[in-house]
Amino acid sequence: MKKINREIESYLFDGENGEFRAIPFHELSIDESVIYQNQEPKYLxxxxYRESSFVKQIKKAMEQGVDLEEIINGYGIYxxxxxxxxxxxxxxEIHNSQQTEKVELERIESFGDVANELIFIATDNYNKSDFINENELLDKFRIQDKNGFYSLESMVIDxxxxxxxxxxFLFxxxxxxxxIQLSENISIFDLSSLIGKSIDLNQLENDYQKWIKISGRNNTMDxxxxxxxxxxxxxxNSGKKQLILRVENKILCPTTYKNNGGISANTKDNNNNKLWSKLKSLWS
Structure with a gap:
């Protein structure tokens, strides 16, 4: 990502609780838009910027009739x-209330700038090659124990x-x-020294708001x-010998959009996101 610094006019607004100052970004061209995260301007x-794979992905969806707001909202949900x-x-807006502000935004060049898929794998033995190919990873570790649980767990983080x-937070x-870098977009971390040292559910209940504050993520049931x-x-899995974290820097977002008829849904870039689709099916 690249930091973009702009001089932008802020304005006073007359709100229910009195005047307040905000930036409506009137200066943006028709080819620019701001992504607000938790109501704060964050990304440009x-x-x-035609070299951006992020922009190319958005354009492709828009060419299929999907509104920009729906695309960005869907990315955020993911x-x-x-x-x-x-x-x-x-x-x-209060007339003649403008003043110049310096604003820093970040330009997303690839979806991977803001999307990392984490897979935690608990095992007694492994080879590094097990984690490169998506299908081989699932074939080896998609194994249920006697209680019906799998030996892996996933999370998408920004x-x-x-x-x-x-x-x-967890440990x-x-x-x-x-x-350990396995490919351009995939790496692994050995967390075996942390086995048995994670917080429990009571600690999560007590400290959950701390996680929301330090991470800037949404406070949702999900x-x-x-x-x-x-x-x-x-x-x-505290009795396992190894705990491995696989991190994949996502290039494309497997966002689901409504089709033109608005009745069913089609998942874009399905072939590029086999792992996400399979993992979602495991826990649905």
């Missing part, structure tokens, strides 16, 4: 974030720094981890349920 979409292209300013924050300690699933998985 520049349709003139990432567990509140994403929109619409600001939340509903008050009247920024790379949130991976470290997640591990620190309540900072640990120096060695990254987010809480994902953490519940991860902690349950870690507790069930």
């Amino acid at each position: 979409i520049d349709f003139n 990432l567990g974030l509140d994403w929109t292209t619409k600001h939340n300013i509903v008050s009247n 920024r790379k720094e949130n991976i470290g924050k997640l591990l620190e 309540q300690r900072k640990t120096a981890l060695t990254e 987010e809480y349920g994902t953490l519940l699933g991860l902690i349950g998985f870690l507790e069930r």
Whole structure:
């Protein structure tokens, strides 16, 4: 991602609770749009940046009749974030109240800038080659125990720094981890030294809001349920010899859109997201 600094005019608005200052981004060209995350301007979409695979993916969906707001909202849902292209300013702008502000946005060049798929694998033995091919990974580790649980658990997280924050939250300690790069987009981390050291469900209940604050993620039942699933998985597999974290930097988003008839749904880029589809079927 590249940081983009702009000088933008902010304005005073007359709200129910008095005047407030906000930035409506009047200066953006028709080829630019802002992604708001949790109601704050966060990312810039520049349709003139033709080298961006992120822009190409958006354009492809728009050519199929999908509205930009629906696309961005869908990406946010996939990432567990509140994403929109619409600001939340509903008050009247006060005339001649503008002042220049310096604003920093980030330009997403690839969906992988903001999308990481994490798969935790508990096992007694493995080869690094097991984690490269998606189908081979599932064939080997999609095994139910006597209680019907699988030996892997997944989560999609946005920024790379949130991976470290997640591990620190789950295990309540900072640990120096060695990254083993398997391919351009896939790496693994050996978490075996952390087996049996994760927080329990009571700690999650007490500290969940801390996670929301440090990660900037959405406070939803899905987010809480994902953490519940991860902690349950870690507790069930405390007797395993190895705990491996596989991280895949996602290039395309397997977002589901309504078709033109608005009745059914079609998943775009299905062939590029086999792992996500299969994992979703495991826990649905």
